Amino acid sequence: MAFQQLYYTSCEHGLAGYSGYQFNAVTPGVSPVVMREVEDRTVYEPPGWLLATPRPDDPESYPVAFCHGMSEATGTVITAQVVFAGTDYSGRPGNYFAHALVTDTPEQDFGPLLPVELWGAELWQRQSADGTELPELPGPPLPGRIDRAGTQAFLDAHGTGLLPQLLTAAGRAMDGDRPVLLASHDVTENAWWIAAVCYLLGDQLGRRLTFTTYSHRPAYSPYHLTGVLPEALPPDAASSFQLFDLTAGQVPADRVHPLAVLLTSAGVMAAPGLWQQAAAFGPGPGTGTAPGTGTAPGTGTGRGTATGPAGSLDAWLAPMTAAAGLLGRELSPGETDMVAGWLGCSPRPAPCRCRWPTRGSASRSASAPGISPTSGSLTCSAWRGNCPPRTRPAGWKTC
Numbered sequence: 330m331a332f333q334q335l336y337y338t339s340c341e342h343g344l345a346g347y348s349g350y351q352f353n354a355v356t357p358g359v360s361p362v363v364m365r366e367v368e369d370r371t372v373y374e375p376p377g378w379l380l381a382t383p384r385p386d387d388p389e390s391y392p393v394a395f396c397h398g399m400s401e402a403t404g405t406v407i408t409a410q411v412v413f414a415g416t417d418y419s420g421r422p423g424n425y426f427a428h429a430l431v432t433d434t435p436e437q438d439f440g441p442l443l444p445v446e447l448w449g450a451e452l453w454q455r456q457s458a459d460g461t462e463l464p465e466l467p468g469p470p471l472p473g474r475i476d477r478a479g480t481q482a483f484l485d486a487h488g489t490g491l492l493p494q495l496l497t498a499a500g501r502a503m504d505g506d507r508p509v510l511l512a513s514h515d516v517t518e519n520a521w522w523i524a525a526v527c528y529l530l531g532d533q534l535g536r537r538l539t540f541t542t543y544s545h546r547p548a549y550s551p552y553h554l555t556g557v558l559p560e561a562l563p564p565d566a567a568s569s570f571q572l573f574d575l576t577a578g579q580v581p582a583d584r585v586h587p588l589a590v591l592l593t594s595a596g597v598m599a600a601p602g603l604w605q606q607a608a609a610f611g612p613g614p615g616t617g618t619a620p621g622t623g624t625a626p627g628t629g630t631g632r633g634t635a636t637g638p639a640g641s642l643d644a645w646l647a648p649m650t651a652a653a654g655l656l657g658r659e660l661s662p663g664e665t666d667m668v669a670g671w672l673g674c675s676p677r678p679a680p681c682r683c684r685w686p687t688r689g690s691a692s693r694s695a696s697a698p699g700i701s702p703t704s705g706s707l708t709c710s711a712w713r714g715n716c717p718p719r720t721r722p723a724g725w726k727t728c
Contacts, residue, residue: 330433330468331432331438331467332431332438332465332467332468332470333355333356333358333359333430333432333466334356334431334464334465334466335352335354335355335356335463336352336353336354336355336454336457336458337350337351337353337368337429338351338353338414338417338457339414339417340353340417340418341419342461343461344461352368353457353461354457354460354462356462356464356465359431360403360405362400362403363403363405363407366400367407367431370398370409370429371396371409371411371427373394373411373412373545374545375391375392375413375423376391376545377560377561378560383422383423391413392516392542392558393411393412393543394409394412394541394543395409395410395448395520395541396411396542396552397538397540398541399539400431403433404433405432406431406433407429407431408430408431408444409428409429409430410428411428412425414455426455426457428453428454430466430470432468435536438468439468439469440468440469442470443527443528444536445475445523445527445540446472446475446524447470447472448474448520448524449475450474451471451473452466452471475521477528479521480524480525480597481596481597484525489593491580492529492589493589493593494580494583495509495511495522495573495580496526496586497642499530499538499553500530500642501583502571503534503640506571507570508555509555509570510555510557510566510570510572511555511557511575512556512557512561512562512573512576513556513575513576514558514576516542516543516556516558519543519557520542522556523540523554523556526538529600531600531604532604533612534640534641534645539552539554540553541554541555543557543558544556545557545558545561546561547561547563548569559574562574586642586646587650591649591653592649602656603649603656604649606655607648607649607651608648609652610648610651612640612641612644646667647667647668650667650668651668651671651672654668
């Protein structure tokens with residue numbers, strides 16, 4: 330499979346058969362339903378100050394709207410870049426150019442790339458085509474300016490203090506809660522924050538996050554996370570959205586999800602290993618009480634479930650905590666009991682002498698619960714040896 334492409338702008342020649350805003354060119358076979366949704370999602374309006382003092386000869390001063398979402402009607406994945414294009418064919422100012430990629434097989438076409446990694450990619454076009462047909466774009470495409478190392482450098486410079494709240498808010502939005510509104514003075518900064526969220530949420534959750542780096546009318550945005558400039562903040566932003574106004578230091582006061590704290594402490598570079606280890610367990614049912622929250626996972630002011638239990642922070646909390654333990658993180662008693670319950674084991678009331686594999690020896694004894702300092706294996710001081718065999722962590726030894 331491959332991406333289908335669409336160009337939308339104000340042009341003299343296109344699929345409509347008349348001049349004006351229309352699809353200039355598309356890959357044959359794109360459904361009319363998807364075309365209408367691409368048209369709706371790529372409407373572009375410059376910031377107010379650029380409307381008052383236009384800079385038609387300086388398109389780089391206009392924010393780029395880079396978005397990724399899913400068609401509500403067909404499930405088709407739509408990724409697009411929308412840029413200011415100056416004057417149109419008739420000399421009228423205020424034109425914009427949208428280049429969209431659509432696919433029904435995102436796993437194949439994106440390959441190892443996260444959608445956010447296409448920010449600033451060379452594949453994005455900014456000029457109309459001569460004809461009305463575009464070729465398919467084979468996947469996976471070459472990435473743009475965003476990668477893990479660059480995202481980590483961004484976080485090193487800007488700090489990670491708001492990340493637990495931002496990850497929590499993104500998870501809630503994917504579960505049907507209010508969408509996230511992220512305001513900064515630069516949409517490039519919005520893109521880096523979105524990248525940090527996607528990287529930390531991993532393939533399991535990060536690919537499901539829908540977003541845009543810029544919208545002038547966020548009330549109409551269909552995404553989990555919408556980036557804006559401060560002037561576009563609506564009066565009811567704090568009540569209608571989970572608001573992160575980076576220009577004013579304003580973040581939601583909601584309780585932070587424990588998995589968000591765990592992911593932030595792991596960091597962008599180490600998160601893939603943590604997710605890989607957790608994937609061996611698979612997500613939990615997303616039920617019970619999240620340690621440290623005092624509330625049942627999945628409850629709140631949600632608008633329905635957008636991703637289902639397997640796509641939630643709640644569902645991944647126990648396997649990610651177990652993975653962190655296997656990789657050397659010391660688990661608290663509450664975390665140990667939570668993972669034990671998830672594995673279907675009975676909590677052990679007191680430490681016992683346990684054995685786990687170590688490098689260079691068959692086994693090693695210990696009298697303290699937790700993690701092997703040598704191999705990172707979970708010790709059975711945390712649980713009795715009655716876990717179902719399919720759920721026992723690697724390195725399990727029965728007392």
